[in-house]
């Protein structure tokens with residue numbers, strides 16, 4: 490697979506792309522479509538990759554999530570690295586939103602009627618902190634209506650590959666039982682989906698395990714070595 494696109498959906502002029510790690514400009518170990526400026530990659534390569542992603546969704550600007558594994562979310566209207574947080578919301582046509590991830594779950598919200606979009610990032614800390622609901626709340630506060638809202642869940646590490654300490658599974662049994670796959674494994678995508686499912690009208694899933702699929706960035710597969718970040722991009726058409 491050489492395509493930069495791992496999965497794509499278009500909803501009434503709103504483009505959603507789950508990115509692969511292919512077709513960018515970064516050298517190993519960030520090869521090649523790394524979008525994160527904080528992992529040690531050459532800033533010129535990151536900038537060139539962001540330009541590629543902007544072109545893919547015909548955007549004029551791009552707002553990049555600055556994830557912190559919490560539940561802060563921000564409304565953004567400008568290009569650049571966003572304030573620390575794990576969710577971004579915009580109504581600005583032509584401004585692409587990017588959720589970075591490499592095993593965590595990137596997810597998106599699209600209201601094609603009120604023209605509001607959002608992206609989020611949920612690792613285990615984010616799921617426990619309910620970043621999904623926090624982002625849904627801010628999305629509605631910004632003018633979206635859940636009766637018109639579709640969601641997207643990008644590729645993440647699958648339950649089979651995501652072994653965690655038993656005490657963490659116990660935390661999830663109390664807070665988000667839908668994410669518990671076994672006494673030692675978590676399904677974070679199922680946890681994210683469980684919050685979205687009762688609230689949005691449709692969920693598009695880009696199935697694929699970041700750990701198993703070498704077309705995707707995986708923090709766990711890198712096993713302590715540096716690696717890049719891919720994720721999910723959403724943009725309202727500038728027309």
Ligand SMILES: [Zn+2]
Nearest residue numbers: 647650698701
């Ligand atoms: Zn897997």
